[in-house]
Amino acid sequence: MSTNKKYSIKKTDKETLAKWLKLMLVGRAIDNRAPNYLKQAIGWSYHAPYAGHDGIQLAIGQIFDREHDHLFPYYRDMLTTHSAGLTAEELILNGISRDTDVAGGGRHMSNHFAKPEWNIHNVSSCTGNHTLHAVGVARAMKKYKVPGVAISSQGESSVSEGYVYEAINGASNEKLPVIFVFQDNGYGISVPKADQTANRKVANNFTGFKNLKIFHCNGKDVFDSMNTMVEAKEYVAEHEHPVIVHANCVRIHSHSNSDRHDLYRDDYELNYVNEYDPLAKFRRMLIRYERFTEAELEAIENEAKAVVKAAHKAGMNAPQPSPESIHDFVIPEPYVSEKYPDGLHQDEGDSKKLIDGLNETLKAEFRQNPDTFIWGQDVANKEKGGIFNVTKGMQQEFGKERVFNGPIAEDYIMGTANGMSRFNDKLRIVVEGAEFADYFWPAMEQFVETSHDYWRSKGQYSPNITVRLASGGYIGGGLYHSQNIEASITPLPGIRVVYPSYADDAAGLLRTSIRSKGVTLFLEPKALYNSTKVATPIPDDFEVPFGKARLRREGSDLSIITYGNTTPLCVELADKFMENGIASMDVLDLRSLSPLDNDAILATVKKTGKVLVVHEDKVFGGFGGELVALINEEAFEHLDGPVKRVGSTFTPVGFNRILEAAVLPDIERIEKAATELLNY
Amino acid sequence: MNKIAIIYSFNTKKTGKIAAQIQESFNDDTIALVNAEEIRDEIFLSYDQIIMGVPTWFDGELPNYWDEFVPALEAMDLTGKRIALFGLGDQKGYPENFLDGVGMMAEILEAQGATLVGFTSREGYDFESSRALRGDHFVGLAIDYENQGSMNKDRVASWVDQLKKEFA
Numbered sequence: 144m145s146t147n148k149k150y151s152i153k154k155t156d157k158e159t160l161a162k163w164l165k166l167m168l169v170g171r172a173i174d175n176r177a178p179n180y181l182k183q184a185i186g187w188s189y190h191a192p193y194a195g196h197d198g199i200q201l202a203i204g205q206i207f208d209r210e211h212d213h214l215f216p217y218y219r220d221m222l223t224t225h226s227a228g229l230t231a232e233e234l235i236l237n238g239i240s241r242d243t244d245v246a247g248g249g250r251h252m253s254n255h256f257a258k259p260e261w262n263i264h265n266v267s268s269c270t271g272n273h274t275l276h277a278v279g280v281a282r283a284m285k286k287y288k289v290p291g292v293a294i295s296s297q298g299e300s301s302v303s304e305g306y307v308y309e310a311i312n313g314a315s316n317e318k319l320p321v322i323f324v325f326q327d328n329g330y331g332i333s334v335p336k337a338d339q340t341a342n343r344k345v346a347n348n349f350t351g352f353k354n355l356k357i358f359h360c361n362g363k364d365v366f367d368s369m370n371t372m373v374e375a376k377e378y379v380a381e382h383e384h385p386v387i388v389h390a391n392c393v394r395i396h397s398h399s400n401s402d403r404h405d406l407y408r409d410d411y412e413l414n415y416v417n418e419y420d421p422l423a424k425f426r427r428m429l430i431r432y433e434r435f436t437e438a439e440l441e442a443i444e445n446e447a448k449a450v451v452k453a454a455h456k457a458g459m460n461a462p463q464p465s466p467e468s469i470h471d472f473v474i475p476e477p478y479v480s481e482k483y484p485d486g487l488h489q490d491e492g493d494s495k496k497l498i499d500g501l502n503e504t505l506k507a508e509f510r511q512n513p514d515t516f517i518w519g520q521d522v523a524n525k526e527k528g529g530i531f532n533v534t535k536g537m538q539q540e541f542g543k544e545r546v547f548n549g550p551i552a553e554d555y556i557m558g559t560a561n562g563m564s565r566f567n568d569k570l571r572i573v574v575e576g577a578e579f580a581d582y583f584w585p586a587m588e589q590f591v592e593t594s595h596d597y598w599r600s601k602g603q604y605s606p607n608i609t610v611r612l613a614s615g616g617y618i619g620g621g622l623y624h625s626q627n628i629e630a631s632i633t634p635l636p637g638i639r640v641v642y643p644s645y646a647d648d649a650a651g652l653l654r655t656s657i658r659s660k661g662v663t664l665f666l667e668p669k670a671l672y673n674s675t676k677v678a679t680p681i682p683d684d685f686e687v688p689f690g691k692a693r694l695r696r697e698g699s700d701l702s703i704i705t706y707g708n709t710t711p712l713c714v715e716l717a718d719k720f721m722e723n724g725i726a727s728m729d730v731l732d733l734r735s736l737s738p739l740d741n742d743a744i745l746a747t748v749k750k751t752g753k754v755l756v757v758h759e760d761k762v763f764g765g766f767g768g769e770l771v772a773l774i775n776e777e778a779f780e781h782l783d784g785p786v787k788r789v790g791s792t793f794t795p796v797g798f799n800r801i802l803e804a805a806v807l808p809d810i811e812r813i814e815k816a817a818t819e820l821l822n823y
Numbered sequence: 824m825n826k827i828a829i830i831y832s833f834n835t836k837k838t839g840k841i842a843a844q845i846q847e848s849f850n851d852d853t854i855a856l857v858n859a860e861e862i863r864d865e866i867f868l869s870y871d872q873i874i875m876g877v878p879t880w881f882d883g884e885l886p887n888y889w890d891e892f893v894p895a896l897e898a899m900d901l902t903g904k905r906i907a908l909f910g911l912g913d914q915k916g917y918p919e920n921f922l923d924g925v926g927m928m929a930e931i932l933e934a935q936g937a938t939l940v941g942f943t944s945r946e947g948y949d950f951e952s953s954r955a956l957r958g959d960h961f962v963g964l965a966i967d968y969e970n971q972g973s974m975n976k977d978r979v980a981s982w983v984d985q986l987k988k989e990f991a
């Protein structure tokens with residue numbers, strides 16, 4: 144119970160009470176009638192009723208200031224968003240997924256209310272993962288020294304997710320202005336909270352966290368909720384660190400329309416949660432303390448009914464999205480290079496190593512754009528800049544506000560990149576997603592989430608992030624320092640995937656990535672960081688567009704299509720065959736895997752008629768399968784033999800060098816396959 | 824001794840049973856049983872010695888009928904009133920909030936000048952925390968129907984003996 148008594152049944156002015164009541168009545172009316180839309184096959188197939196959370200949801204919305212704050216509601220937050228300003232019509236448009244739904248035109252699930260224009264963010268169905276986004280945007284608010292708070296709202300059971308602990312740990316450590324609201328109705332679908340964690344009040348799990356204040360309130364009570372949220376917001380402003388508000392609620396109905404709570408709740412419980420209906424309590428208080436007469440309340444109730452009726456009518460007349468629109472807003476248009484439209488140059492200066500190309504490009508971009516940031520594990524401590532020193536010297540030059548370490552929590556690194564990017568679209572964020580690509584898997588839920596933010600918000604929010612990962616093997620690193628992950632990433636729409644091999648291409652692609660809107664996965668062939676074989680001259684302003692492959696060798700007998708660590712192996716073989724008069728070969732370095740340079744691929748196929756696909760990753764399920772399929776579909780009649788593939792064996796990569804060599808492709812295997820094809 | 828009222832919700836079962844036991848133990852027909860669901864300022868203020876039945880709901884909340892009366896209580900001058908609280912809790916099911924309702928109500932009443940009586944020892948109870956605890960004593964009588972129901976009668980009888988002296 145809050146000790147703050149700013150609001151009470153006796154003191155709060157009548158106009159405010161009437162406003163609250165109307166919001167609650169409209170919200171509840173829509174909450175109650177939402178299942179009817181499904182019964183009539185109109186839509187709203189997912190509805191998580193909020194009834195029983197009325198007090199805290201009204202309060203969250205009321206303290207939200209759209210000029211300064213960011214709100215991350217969860218799927219039960221209908222009244223929260225209505226109280227924050229979404230109209231009844233906007234709620235219904237979201238519920239029945241119409242094209243004019245302000246959250247994203249019916250692309251995201253119903254009951255995911257949002258208005259990105261007002262910083263009421265379009266959040267995931269992956270419950271509670273927006274805690275990381277709230278932390279990320281709060282980091283930006285702190286760095287740019289603007290007032291306001293990020294408010295994250297979720298159910299108590301979703302606090303069990305590991306990323307919620309990562310988020311609260313990070314907010315506490317970075318002292319960020321975040322209010323984490325836990326709406327505790329005692330259940331995660333049918334799972335009682337006793338099955339989630341030992342404390343009945345999960346907020347108390349965080350009592351040992353430094354820089355964190357925990358408030359408890361009665362989420363069923365309008366005044367206690369209002370007073371607590373006001374106090375929480377003032378506390379964040381005064382102490383400049385995060386708070387948790389744990390609000391006790393009841394869930395009057397089932398979890399959603401796919402749940403039947405009578406299967407696991409007895410009549411006694413169903414009866415008493417009804418008796419503790421927050422709206423009914425508020426109404427009783429208004430009468431008991433003579434703030435309103437029955438006639439006055441009935442007048443407000445009639446107004447609310449009229450609002451809902453009109454909203455329903457408008458919603459039913461709203462347009463449906465068109466099927467053709469599915470291809471809109473998959474990924475934003477990239478930065479366009481005017482000077483290097485094909486990503487080629489004629490510079491003949493001194494050669495630079497790939498690692499230096501990356502380091503110098505990062506620095507150059509950070510010099511020209513003050514709204515750039517980079518973080519990750521291990522990226523900045525004195526003379527060390529990343530496990531491979533790619534970011535060496537950056538913190539010294541750009542300071543700790545822009546170049547800083549992240550905790551060993553990959554999902555936090557990725558999720559806060561998504562969140563920080565929400566601050567405004569000028570920001571360009573680079574993260575080392577993990578120490579090695581192999582350790583990126585914990586971040587996959589945030590990465591997948593980030594892949595469809597742009598689409599599901601109908602272009603209203605673009606995460607502008609370059610995710611750098613040191614990838615591949617050949618360093619004796621074993622199972623967890625050798626993995627290639629591109630075959631798992633390229634199926635995700637909304638992500639660009641690049642995997643350069645040479646220093647100039649790495650520099651040029653990194654510049655394009657950082658300057659572009661959208662998400663780019665930038666895979667770095669770590670075995671080549673310091674290789675002289677891939678060292679090249681690099682123009683200071685070099686740019687490589689996405690989706691532009693590069694012929695590293697030209698010939699007429701065979702095409703090798705490759706990328707990453709295997710490109711220099713293929714080049715070496717091509718040179719050997721040429722020198723020995725065996726064959727002349729095209730070596731096409733893809734550079735970008737998504738988007739893919741279909742034209743360059745088909746052109747080389749048509750030229751030579753024989754194709755060998757080479758990559759470091761496993762042949763089975765590897766990206767090469769997509770290339771073979773493309774060639775088969777688009778250039779079958781030009782082939783003079785089967786498209787063959789060389790890659791890793793279908794095994795993990797062993798640590799012992801003998802095992803590693805047995806797994807990874809080498810020049811002998813490529814030569815053998817190339818020879819077979821030439822002789823076909 | 825002035826007239827005593829036991830105020831509790833007539834909709835309750837367990838709290839109502841304890842209220843009946845208290846009345847019986849007093850062996851005094853003049854003790855009034857008042858329904859908390861319908862409590863009004865003037866009724867509450869008409870008694871100088873009050874026994875309130877305050878169960879704890881959810882994870883440490885007052886039941887609605889008391890919670891909705893709090894704004895009225897907070898406007899009252901309770902100087903001179905002697906008030907004893909009894910509450911029902913579940914030490915095993917809700918060990919973090921055992922008798923919190925009694926503790927919350929005690930704080931509200933004291934702030935308005937009431938004198939609380941009927942404190943009891945925590946000896947014999949096993950829980951994690953309670954807002955009703957001050958040192959080694961509860962600010963009222965703790966009843967645990969779920970886990971120590973067989974001790975109710977003795978606890979009530981002993982408490983009423985204590986109240987007879989403290990109300991005197």
